[in-house]
Amino acid sequence: MTVQEKKVIAVPQVEPRTPIPIQNLRVAGPTPLPPEVLRTQSFPMLNHRGPEFAAIVKRVTLRLGYFFQTASPVLTYAASGTGGQECALVNLFSPGDHVVAITIGSFGNRFAKIATAYGLHVTRLEFPWGKAADPKVVEARLKENAPFRGVLITHNETSTGVTNDVQTLAALVRDINPEALIAVDAVSSLGCIPLEMDAWDLDVVFTGSQKGWMSPPGLMMIAASPRAWEANKTAKLPRFYFDWASSRKKLEVWQQPATPPVSIFYTLDMGMEMMLAEGREAIFERHRQAGNYIRQRAKAMGLHVLADPEYASNTVSALMKPEGVDSKALLKKLREQDHIVLAGGQDHLEGKIFRIGHLGFFSQADLDQVMDKLELRLHEAGFRG
Numbered sequence: 001m002t003v004q005e006k007k008v009i010a011v012p013q014v015e016p017r018t019p020i021p022i023q024n025l026r027v028a029g030p031t032p033l034p035p036e037v038l039r040t041q042s043f044p045m046l047n048h049r050g051p052e053f054a055a056i057v058k059r060v061t062l063r064l065g066y067f068f069q070t071a072s073p074v075l076t077y078a079a080s081g082t083g084g085q086e087c088a089l090v091n092l093f094s095p096g097d098h099v100v101a102i103t104i105g106s107f108g109n110r111f112a113k114i115a116t117a118y119g120l121h122v123t124r125l126e127f128p129w130g131k132a133a134d135p136k137v138v139e140a141r142l143k144e145n146a147p148f149r150g151v152l153i154t155h156n157e158t159s160t161g162v163t164n165d166v167q168t169l170a171a172l173v174r175d176i177n178p179e180a181l182i183a184v185d186a187v188s189s190l191g192c193i194p195l196e197m198d199a200w201d202l203d204v205v206f207t208g209s210q211k212g213w214m215s216p217p218g219l220m221m222i223a224a225s226p227r228a229w230e231a232n233k234t235a236k237l238p239r240f241y242f243d244w245a246s247s248r249k250k251l252e253v254w255q256q257p258a259t260p261p262v263s264i265f266y267t268l269d270m271g272m273e274m275m276l277a278e279g280r281e282a283i284f285e286r287h288r289q290a291g292n293y294i295r296q297r298a299k300a301m302g303l304h305v306l307a308d309p310e311y312a313s314n315t316v317s318a319l320m321k322p323e324g325v326d327s328k329a330l331l332k333k334l335r336e337q338d339h340i341v342l343a344g345g346q347d348h349l350e351g352k353i354f355r356i357g358h359l360g361f362f363s364q365a366d367l368d369q370v371m372d373k374l375e376l377r378l379h380e381a382g383f384r385g
């Protein structure tokens with residue numbers, strides 16, 4: 001037997017900590033936080049099994065139901081949006097189940113990939129990036145691919161800045177298969193763009209705290225319809241952490257099975273208080289105006305918006321990089337000189353587009369600054385529209 005030499009692990013020599021810069025952070029989440037929300041992050045910890053925290057969980061859970069527009073319980077997990085995709089799948093399906101994944105971009109593809117990883121039989125209905133799912137095509141392809149147990153839909157495709165017409169898509173799925181399980185990724189739309197879970201007869205809807213909720217990343221919120229709860233009883237995919245039944249049981253006493261991210265409950269509690277004060281419809285309108293403004297300014301500068309105008313997102317805009325402009329250098333300059341942070345493109349759109357997030361907490365002045373500086377930096381880069 002060889003005895004391994006014991007290595008001494010030294011304290012690493014690393015860069016010293018530096019203050020976090022103040023930026024006009026316009027990626028599509030994480031988003032900036034209002035001062036009221038930021039302050040809650042310094043609140044002391046509470047016992048997550050104690051009465052004070054239970055009161056927060058209760059308030060947050062019930063208010064989430066209002067934003068989801070559902071009478072079903074909204075479950076919460078320490079997870080990101082990807083966790084929501086996985087959580088939906090493992091609770092609904094059994095190995096070999098046939099699901100149709102309607103995908104219009106990178107996050108739709110991720111949903112399909114997770115389904116494949118779990119051994120589901122996945123049929124992908126792919127649409128070109130920048131387009132929404134065409135209801136007529138979806139209808140025809142669903143009929144061709146029947147029978148199927150579930151349909152996966154992205155509400156707002158963050159990689160392309162396109163919002164699907166989920167209401168129409170869900171209605172046609174129901175016509176073809178009344179018992180289909182419709183799972184909707186509303187990670188970057190819920191709370192910003194109208195979505196009515198019960199009225200639209202959606203089976204699973206999930207979102208993430210770092211998007212429209214004026215909270216940091218770390219909490220995933222998910223709700224399931226009575227049909228989805230019924231399916232959950234016989235769904236055989238392996239699950240433990242994301243098991244809905246154990247979460248629902250603990251929710252009876254306003255707790256979670258595992259330790260929740262206490263501070264994110266503080267931020268979400270305050271964020272939703274502010275959202276309710278603003279009013280849900282007023283928030284939708286603010287996002288609608290933001291989307292229109294960014295697209296109008298972009299067009300006025302001579303930039304091309306990737307999204308089909310009919311389905312352009314009101315939470316994130318993807319703009320085509322003009323010919324001859326180095327988008328990496330442009331984003332670097334905006335970040336270093338103007339303290340404005342935009343996102344690049346994903347997958348095959350890397351280097352071809354840049355994306356502006358306009359969701360959650362923002363003011364008109366924030367958006368003005370982004371578009372003014374973008375115009376200036378593009379001009380400096382030789383772009384004349």
Ligand SMILES: Cc1ncc(COP(=O)(O)O)c(C=O)c1O
Nearest residue numbers: 080081082107156158187188208
């Ligand atoms: C629509 C959509 N789905 C899923 C995800 C994945 O979320 P996360 O990065 O929080 O895991 C994102 C992230 O931006 C998203 O926008």
